[in-house]
Amino acid sequence: MQGQNISDIIEKYLKQILADSEEVEIRRSEIADQFDVVPSQINYVIKTRFTIQNGYVVESKRGGGGYIRIEKVKLLDDIDVLDSLIQVIGDSVSERDAISIIGSLYEDDVLNKREAGLLASTIAKSTLDFGERRLEDQVRAKILVGVLNHLRYED
Amino acid sequence: MQGQNISDIIEKYLKQILADSEEVEIRRSEIADQFDVVPSQINYVIKTRFTIQNGYVVESKRGGGGYIRIEKVKLLDDIDVLDSLIQVIGDSVSERDAISIIGSLYEDDVLNKREAGLLASTIAKSTLDFGERRLEDQVRAKILVGVLNHLRYED
DNA sequence: AAATCTTTGACTAATACTGACTATTATTAT
């Protein structure tokens, strides 16, 4: 039974709340005060323990009335497929390959026809017309990876 | 759970009225008095929450009998609205504005929740993380315009 | 000893709020 450092304790505290409710909303400085740590440690706890891989989505707002909200989401079953697709894409992908990836997601019923069409429009050559092929392919990779990461969970 | 700051509360108040009627017309000083804020904060609320990206058009008049009128519009139904939206996007758009636009399309029933979520993932800051803000905003603009054009000619 | 994880704080970024000053329109006085 290790895990007595303050980050683990804060993690436990937040997860206890999340055991009862779908989400938890905090004011960063309040939690920091409560556990007597600097505010940025809250960011550390979130970054290391409330990742999307663990099934958490985090939103925040700065300024007056600011907050950090952690939401527990249901992870999908076929995460391995997404992971391997992300690996295949790497940091650069052609329009042709991207279209075929979207097509296979459609074949696998991960996306329906309209969703596939929408996503195709985001990665189309005509949409991403920087006059620079290398950049275009890199941008397309980022978009696809972003989508695949989103598909890890349901809303 | 959120909505702690007074701007959010004023926003909510105005949108509540707009839920029933096509438009709302206010006297700036009255609303400012009602919520105990300085008049210019009403401008702040409008400028940050009732933009064309959010699906609102605002008109006003100064002098005696002056007013501020907020009208809800549908982004895709009206060519002029769509044109001014694309003009506002230009070749660069922030994540916040892009999210607003996608949210407006959802409210207009152009997109369902899942589609909006997918598109949001394509333009998210976390997705388009070149370490260069200018490029990030430019890419986002291209993606959004690509999607808007796709939606315009979808059927 | 090296590698990894945790803690800290200085600096940055985003959002909200305020008030002095400006601009516009309507009304009243001359």
Added chain:
DNA sequence: ATAATAATAGTCAGTATTAGTCAAAGATTT
């Protein structure tokens, strides 16, 4: 008519209030 005054809204820059980043220092594990 024209000018002065009143009654509105707009702008902008400064301050306040939050959260985020990052690298260095410290602690723990391997």
